[in-house]
Amino acid sequence: MSQKKSLKTVFVSILFFVGLFLNAQSTFQISSPESQGVSSEKLIVLNDAMHSFVDNNDLSAIQTAIVKNGKLIHFDSYGSSDISENTQLESDDIFRIASMTKPIVSVALMMLHEEGKFKLDDPVYKYIPEFKNLTVKKRKKIRPVKNHVKIIDLLRHSAGLNFKGPDDYRKTMNLTLEEYTKEAVKSPLKFEPGTTWWYSYATDICGYLIEVLSDEKLDDFLKNRIFDPLEMNDTFFELPAKKLDRLTTLYVVDEKEQLVSFDNKSNTPFKDKVILLNGSGGLLSTTEDYLKFSIMLLNNGTYNDNKLISKATLDLMKLDHSIGLKYKKLAFGKKKGFGLGFEVVKENDTKFGSKGTFGWGGMFGTYFRVDPKENMVIIYMTQSFETYKLKLADTFRTLVYDSIIE
Numbered sequence: 001m002s003q004k005k006s007l008k009t010v011f012v013s014i015l016f017f018v019g020l021f022l023n024a025q026s027t028f029q030i031s032s033p034e035s036q037g038v039s040s041e042k043l044i045v046l047n048d049a050m051h052s053f054v055d056n057n058d059l060s061a062i063q064t065a066i067v068k069n070g071k072l073i074h075f076d077s078y079g080s081s082d083i084s085e086n087t088q089l090e091s092d093d094i095f096r097i098a099s100m101t102k103p104i105v106s107v108a109l110m111m112l113h114e115e116g117k118f119k120l121d122d123p124v125y126k127y128i129p130e131f132k133n134l135t136v137k138k139r140k141k142i143r144p145v146k147n148h149v150k151i152i153d154l155l156r157h158s159a160g161l162n163f164k165g166p167d168d169y170r171k172t173m174n175l176t177l178e179e180y181t182k183e184a185v186k187s188p189l190k191f192e193p194g195t196t197w198w199y200s201y202a203t204d205i206c207g208y209l210i211e212v213l214s215d216e217k218l219d220d221f222l223k224n225r226i227f228d229p230l231e232m233n234d235t236f237f238e239l240p241a242k243k244l245d246r247l248t249t250l251y252v253v254d255e256k257e258q259l260v261s262f263d264n265k266s267n268t269p270f271k272d273k274v275i276l277l278n279g280s281g282g283l284l285s286t287t288e289d290y291l292k293f294s295i296m297l298l299n300n301g302t303y304n305d306n307k308l309i310s311k312a313t314l315d316l317m318k319l320d321h322s323i324g325l326k327y328k329k330l331a332f333g334k335k336k337g338f339g340l341g342f343e344v345v346k347e348n349d350t351k352f353g354s355k356g357t358f359g360w361g362g363m364f365g366t367y368f369r370v371d372p373k374e375n376m377v378i379i380y381m382t383q384s385f386e387t388y389k390l391k392l393a394d395t396f397r398t399l400v401y402d403s404i405i406e
Contacts, residue, residue: 042403098362106341207279
């Protein structure tokens, strides 16, 4: 190793561990990468690659984290939480996690399943009467559905829901979950229920179902049953005023391929009274908080001796429930499938992770995977639309697995 490379390794390691001790000592046990079978040098390669997206002005900032064998072995923040203010991204900055809300709400609903409040094959209309007389549009003709939407269809995205909400998402936030649900069923379904995998806002309906079954508002249920037990103190639908300065700016790429602020501290709807508790994508969170949730999933429903959900229920959620559905292969190929709330890897392939790996991402550039075989959780957070065009997830995932010492 060259002297320059050696110095870089030492320098990064010092910064890395000092940062961890300052920001996460009370939450996670910290370990050197090598002690958990991971190469520090390869993690520098990972950092360099992630940093390059910021240096090339593709992203404003990025935060990455790896927990392996219960130890935090990597945590890195790079870039600006707001470009115009030139503010450095901090370890506790808050992100819009978008569709990474779905796994949380799905777990919450399955807690009620575990308590016997419903069966997966129950028709949704049993609890939400508006689902009784649905229609489906086929070949430009609208007719009554042959199959009723079941609760499992909501969780695995086979309900056929075609409702997209108002054109302006901010208008959608003025609806309650009940109002949103009643609007959703007015639109004909796109497919016959239970026949086709079609990504939709079905998890919003799951959120309303939680309210109906538990007699609690969704935010209260999540706080009482998940966030408080996991000490996820920075995860919520509505941003507290005292935490506004920690909100990371969300960017969109304009026609000149420049990053332009889309949602920031001054104009964000999250600082106002949030009416719609959007179970499909409405939560705010931090990397640290989502690590706690992910570690709970990795530990079969337990975190710090606090059991939230059983291993049997999580095992059920991690099965591929998309088998036999149309478009499943188009969406996931042969090596992946979809469980009850997240994607699952069915075969060993380092491109996607080990067999049994599961997780999901969000449209604003958030991503997590839980790998039981490697006993590992990996996460990144950024705030920009259409990060899939950068192949950010593929790069991150590949370099993480490259860092594992055989």
